[in-house]
Amino acid sequence: MNVIARLLIQTAGLALIPAVSCKAPGPNTDTVGIESPIAELEAEALALAHTDGCNRPDQLRTAPLGTRPCGGPRVYITYCAATTDSVALF
Numbered sequence: 001m002n003v004i005a006r007l008l009i010q011t012a013g014l015a016l017i018p019a020v021s022c023k024a025p026g027p028n029t030d031t032v033g034i035e036s037p038i039a040e041l042e043a044e045a046l047a048l049a050h051t052d053g054c055n056r057p058d059q060l061r062t063a064p065l066g067t068r069p070c071g072g073p074r075v076y077i078t079y080c081a082a083t084t085d086s087v088a089l090f
Contacts, residue, residue, distance in 0.1 A: 042066060045089060046077060053083030063089055 045065055054060055061081045066074030079089065 038066070048084060048089045049077045049079035050083040051078060051080050054080035061086070 042065055045063070049063065051060070059081055060078055061084075062076040062078055063086075064073030064075075065077050068074050079086070
């Protein structure tokens with residue numbers, strides 16, 4: 001396995017892939033650290049997404065998470081298709 005593939009697998013669960021930025025004027029729309037039903041669902045999704053169990057980059061998948069004011073997901077989370085219940089995650 002080459003170095004890039006190994007690095008991708010090792011860091012897949014550590015970083016969220018941000019979606020294209022689209023901030024509306026006004027207060028911060030980020031739900032991290034805010035007690036709300038949306039924040040609870042995001043925390044549950046992050047707990048369901050497992051990155052262990054995959055040893056090749058082609059086994060990893062991404063799932064959209066959150067919303068932006070202009071539409072679309074806020075971030076994408078990376079998970080291993082072999083060890084994550086994707087039905088529960090989505």
